[in-house]
Amino acid sequence: MKKLCRILSVAFVLFNSNAYAQISKPVYTKATDLNIAGELTHTQNPYHRIDTVNYPALPAVVKRLLTQAAGKVVCFTTTSKKVSAKWCNSGSKPYPNLTAIANKGLDLYVKKEGKWQFAGVGRPDGQCSESVLVDNMTDGEKECLLYLPIYDEISNLEIGVDSMATIKPMPFPFQKRILVYGSSIVQGASASRSGLAYPARLSRLTNWNFMNLGLSGSAKMEPAVIDMVNDLQADAYILDCIPNSSDVVVRERALNMINAIRTAHPGKPIIMVNSITREAGFIDTKVGNMVRAQNAAIDSIAHTLIKQHTPDFYYIDTKGFLGDDHEGSTDGIHPNDLGFYRFVDKIEPIIVGILKKYFK
Amino acid sequence: MKKLCRILSVAFVLFNSNAYAQISKPVYTKATDLNIAGELTHTQNPYHRIDTVNYPALPAVVKRLLTQAAGKVVCFTTTSKKVSAKWCNSGSKPYPNLTAIANKGLDLYVKKEGKWQFAGVGRPDGQCSESVLVDNMTDGEKECLLYLPIYDEISNLEIGVDSMATIKPMPFPFQKRILVYGSSIVQGASASRSGLAYPARLSRLTNWNFMNLGLSGSAKMEPAVIDMVNDLQADAYILDCIPNSSDVVVRERALNMINAIRTAHPGKPIIMVNSITREAGFIDTKVGNMVRAQNAAIDSIAHTLIKQHTPDFYYIDTKGFLGDDHEGSTDGIHPNDLGFYRFVDKIEPIIVGILKKYFK
Structure with a gap:
């Protein structure tokens, strides 16, 4: 009887550990x-x-x-x-x-x-x-x-x-296709996890599909990139590439890119976003001057287009979007989660205001 | 003459690169x-x-x-x-x-x-x-x-x-000594840089010196740790150690720690902080229950002390301090920069309200 009990109890432990392994092993x-x-x-x-x-x-x-x-x-x-x-x-x-x-x-x-x-x-x-x-x-x-x-x-x-x-x-839950072409900031640096990258947050907030074409350090509107972007079918095009383009590059290429998209995708909204002020630019005068020059270049192009009543063209000035306490970046260049939160808080209603005219 | 020019020009380049190196090399x-x-x-x-x-x-x-x-x-x-x-x-x-x-x-x-x-x-x-x-x-x-x-x-x-x-x-610019004993969250996880750890931010905001005794995963109020904390001379003691202490540990040790500090440092304010609700706890029922049990244990001790009109004892309930959108953490446990910003935004005026009665 004692032996039987021992056998049964061993069998029970084995069975149970097996059952547990079956439940716990994914x-x-x-x-x-x-x-x-x-x-x-x-x-x-x-x-x-x-x-x-x-x-x-x-x-x-x-x-x-x-x-x-x-x-x-x-x-x-x-x-x-x-x-x-x-x-x-x-x-x-x-x-x-x-x-x-x-x-x-x-x-x-x-x-x-x-x-x-x-x-x-x-x-x-x-x-x-x-x-x-x-x-x-x-x-x-x-x-x-x-x-x-x-x-x-x-x-x-x-x-x-x-x-x-x-x-x-499961079907993808977000509707429409909004291409976001841009720098490391679009790609997601320096969100602490990928769901906090700003296109991902915009998608969850609006239920529209903000597609990530962030190209860290390399959003420079080259002709081959413009061709590639034009091959991507989208319902709207957001261009947040100024942080990676010097003022010279902006003057040389930004109008080309806008016009190329307008020609390839008539009637689709194009939203140009200027560069956020890099936090480093508030201390490093050279960085500050660089961002001011980049934004002066895109401002001039954007305001000319707006003056000419260019249809379906929009321009967002991000000045102050990271707050005014200088705590919104990880490294002086890339927003941290606080910076991204403030950025989305400001840009989301502007983008929604534009796109809801198109997405009826 | 040509040779002289070459010698002079080489000398000029050498001199200049040397001058440049002297300026640019830190x-x-x-x-x-x-x-x-x-x-x-x-x-x-x-x-x-x-x-x-x-x-x-x-x-x-x-x-x-x-x-x-x-x-x-x-x-x-x-x-x-x-x-x-x-x-x-x-x-x-x-x-x-x-x-x-x-x-x-x-x-x-x-x-x-x-x-x-x-x-x-x-x-x-x-x-x-x-x-x-x-x-x-x-x-x-x-x-x-x-x-x-x-x-x-x-x-x-x-x-x-x-x-x-x-x-x-340069002299250290922050006055007083406020010891913050706590978990990884006090130590700074997951701020994106060390100046965004919450004691560091509190110091810059208040000009008081919040000292970091964050012990990642290990703020468990052991007797040897209590002895060490009591050896540290401070003008105030903040205890934010509940996230690392099970409800059993809290019941076993928290009152000991509070009483030990009261005895060793009479008249110094002791501020107990309960556990922030780990973001994971809103999805993982076990984590949610664990935090609720930890906080129930410290709530009971703190409210008893308050009922007894224990002098110089204060209690801060951090419920909701990370916001309600569940975006304030890096990994479900540690606040990200957004979570820390919200946390400091809530806790700073409470702490200042308490300490300014002492720091006249």
């Missing part, structure tokens, strides 16, 4: 079997933003940046209480002005009471990572948006859920 | 020859927060954290237009929820029109780094505060200025 689904959205256009590698093989004349740095996953978001529903992920990045070193979570990690939002709510992050650890994003959620099916890294390539992404849970592709 | 001064302030107490290594050799009973992790430079700030004046720095860190990997700038870098503020204004950062690059913090400043002597890394050791720090410029130690 079952993984490839992100490619879900809905990888936020795309600028169809790409062969679903994590790249553009197939640059089609644009041989693009600058090499732009080609590299277009392999980074900024703006990409995996859409799915799940009944799981726990969501995990496994993924790989490039072996590149993280940037000092970004968290590794933003640079190479994941950012999960879940719909709660009709609103997208932050749920958890995937912490990268080396080139390939596995991370629990959220645990102990309430019962029921949740709609999920998983934002991919803003400053790195990603591959082999898999989403893990409880063994008894469902996981299904 | 002349370095050891930080130890300036004023390394923000200290909790005198330490043999000026970059450590406490000489833990004096406290053998401290938990090992607390000892390690006390070698990190959170809250330390180098005070100097300079007539230089450019400020550079050279420094070394430990070889540790950066944390995924911090920028390397906050984790291992530097953060410079300069006084402008009577206010401390962000001027630039030192970007770490490997174990030892050299970085230009700011350039092209206007003429004149500037008062400077250089915040050291919040999450790493630092050594061999040198500040570089223009060869013709002065650099001198």
Whole structure:
């Protein structure tokens, strides 16, 4: 009897630990079997933003940046209480002005009471990572948006859920297509996680799809880039590229870019945004003068177009959008989450005011 | 004649490049020859927060954290237009929820029109780094505060200025001594740079000296820690340690800690702060329950003390201090710069309201 008890008790422990392992070990689904959205256009590698093989004349740095996953978001529903992920990045070193979570990690939002709510992050650890994003959620099916890294390539992404849970592709929830072409600030530096990049926040706030064509340090309106932008079908074009373009480049190329988009996409609104005043420019006179010169150049072009009653052209002056306490940047160049919050707080109603005339 | 011209022209180029090098190459001064302030107490290594050799009973992790430079700030004046720095860190990997700038870098503020204004950062690059913090400043002597890394050791720090410029130690500008004992949130996670850690911001806002005794993950009110805190002479004690203490630990130790400080420092205000609601707790029911239990435990102790009219004891309930849009955290645990801004915006007037009764 004693022996039987021991056998039974061992069997019970084994059964239970097995049952526990079955419950706790996530079952993984490839992100490619879900809905990888936020795309600028169809790409062969679903994590790249553009197939640059089609644009041989693009600058090499732009080609590299277009392999980074900024703006990409995996859409799915799940009944799981726990969501995990496994993924790989490039072996590149993280940037000092970004968290590794933003640079190479994941950012999960879940719909709660009709609103997208932050749920958890995937912490990268080396080139390939596995991370629990959220645990102990309430019962029921949740709609999920998983934002991919803003400053790195990603591959082999898999989403893990409880063994008894469902996981299904979900339609992308944001309507329309608003292309945002711009600098590192558009790409997301220095938001602390990818869901706080400003196009991502604008999408959640408006339910319109703000597409991330942020090209860190390289939004310079080159002819090959203009051709590529013109191939992207959108309902509106936001150009926030002045921070990367010297005053000379602005005078040389900005009107070309605006006119090229007007010709290729007649009737679509084009919103030009001037450069935010880099916080460094309040202390470093050279940086201050550079930004003033960049903005003087674009001001002059924009005001001429407005004077000429150019249809569907709009201009946003971002002066003061980061606040006046100089605490809104990580490094004097890139807004931190406070700077981005203030920026979105100011720019969102202006953009909505423009676009709602078109999106009836 | 031709030869003479060549010799003269070579001499001219050499002279000029030498002159240029003399102007552009920074002349370095050891930080130890300036004023390394923000200290909790005198330490043999000026970059450590406490000489833990004096406290053998401290938990090992607390000892390690006390070698990190959170809250330390180098005070100097300079007539230089450019400020550079050279420094070394430990070889540790950066944390995924911090920028390397906050984790291992530097953060410079300069006084402008009577206010401390962000001027630039030192970007770490490997174990030892050299970085230009700011350039092209206007003429004149500037008062400077250089915040050291919040999450790493630092050594061999040198500040570089223009060869013709002065650099001198400056008195620490903040008055009084307000000890802030707490978790990673006090230490500074996840501010994007060390000057945005909340004790640092409170100091600049109030001109009072909020001293950083943030102990990431380890603010657990152990008897040895209470002894160490009691050895630190301060004009006020803020206890923001609930996020690291389970409800059981709170019930077991919080009253001990409060009473020990009251006994050792009669008449000094003690401000207990409950745990901010971790953003993860709005989605992860277990985390939500944990925070509610922690806060129920400290609420009960605090309200009993208030009911008993305990002199010089104050309690701050931080409910809602991170806002209600759930965007104020980097990872569901640590406030990002937006969360910290909101937190300081709420807590600063309450703390000032209490302390101004004492600091007449």
